[in-house]
Amino acid sequence: MAKQNNSKSKPFYKRVWFWIIVVLVILVLGNLGSKKNDAKSSASKDSVSKVDKKESSSNSNSSAKTENKIQKWSQTDYDSLAKGDIMNNGSGGANMDDIVNKFGKPSSSSDSSVNNMNTRTSIWTNTNGGITANVTLxxxxxxxxxxxxxxAAATGLK
Known part of the structure; x- marks a missing residue:
């Protein structure tokens, strides 16, 4: 008569080969994830440097002349800005170079042109130490x- 084997076999999750496969799969997936993050990080760094280069070239005539000063705007400073008449090409308005010399270069600037009139909008963010304090000129x-x-427009100034 044949001898019956009454001993039960181990469940698959208690076997060595199963855990070796699990570890290998985790390593492979982890490696793939880090490569994707590296590619995304590299792509975002490239796009940021392109934006910085574009922005710095558009601001080269005014902001390159000054060092990056601490932006300490007060409500009094903002209120004292002389605003010119847009219909008279800004006549009577404060000069951007003077503002940059006093408050430092803006956090961001963008240039646009409408009907042969070139304009620049500059934003000073986190001014006067406040996270919500901004000045847009x-x-x-x-x-x-x-x-x-x-x-001019401002929010959160003291």
């Missing part, structure tokens, strides 16, 4: 290359 370009203030 709009300038119109003059024939001599300078910019005169014609519009």
């Amino acid at each position: 709009s300038f119109v370009k003059q024939d001599n290359g300078t910019y005169l203030l014609y519009s």
Whole structure:
């Protein structure tokens, strides 16, 4: 008569080969995930450097002349800004170079052109130490290359 084997076999999750496969799968998936993150990080760094280069070239005539000063705007500073008339090409408005010399270069700037009028909008963020304190100034370009203030907005100033 044949001898019966009454001993039960181990469940698969208690076998060595199962855990070796699990570890290998985790290593492979972890390696793939880190490569994707590296690719995304590299792509985002490239796009940021392109934006920085573009922004710095558009601001080269005014912000390159000054060092990055601490941006300490007060409500009094903002209220004292002379705003020019947009219909008269910003006549009477504060000069952007003077503002940058006093408060440092803006956090961001963008240039636009409408009906042969070139404008620049500059934003100073986290001014006066507040995370919500911002100053947004709009300038119109003059024939001599300078910019005169014609519009201003601020939030959170003290």
